[in-house]
Amino acid sequence: MYQNFYEFGFKLGAKPGEPGYKGIKHYIFSNSMQFVSNDEVVLIQEDTLGFIEDLKKQEEGKIWLCGGGELAGSLLENKLIDQLVLKVNPILVGEGISLFGSRKPSLNLGLVDSKQYSNGVIKSTYDIHY
Structure with missing residues (x-):
């Protein structure tokens, strides 16, 4: 299981499904978190490497x-x-x-x-x- 940096924001008042950075699409990789994905924040719970390989092929620009x-x-x-x-x-x-x-x-x-x-x-x- 990966430690999830996104969860750290909850200690500062962020809520699951909210973007940490406005205007940037977020992909959250976690086996322990549960929330409904939306246009800004997508929860990925399996096949992390396959997802990122596909994302690199599809997306233009940088992935951080x-x-x-x-x-x-x-x-x-x-x-x-x-x-x-x-x-x-x-x-x-x-x-x-x-x-x-x-x-x-x-x-x-x-x-x-x-x-x-x-x-x-x-x-x-x-x-x-x-």
Whole structure:
């Protein structure tokens, strides 16, 4: 089962089926959540890899994965992630969720862009070379 980043928003007052980001279609991958899908938020409970493979063929533009280390690791193993965008915040928390869950990939990355913000955040974008 994938840990679901979407559920974190419930602690902040969001409700199941509501988009976290307005104007962006959401696909929520969860085996434990229950809500009715709508035009903005679609719940996917099975065949995650097949769904994402099909989505990549059908959709134009970018598909963003937010949260979910186990899901990200699975997608990476199946070569379904093309680019990695990392934000480094100037805060040390001591522990947290692994970027790729239980997987420990060895990646060949090519830097595409890097930007430093006035608040100390650094955002780096990398192409993944399989």
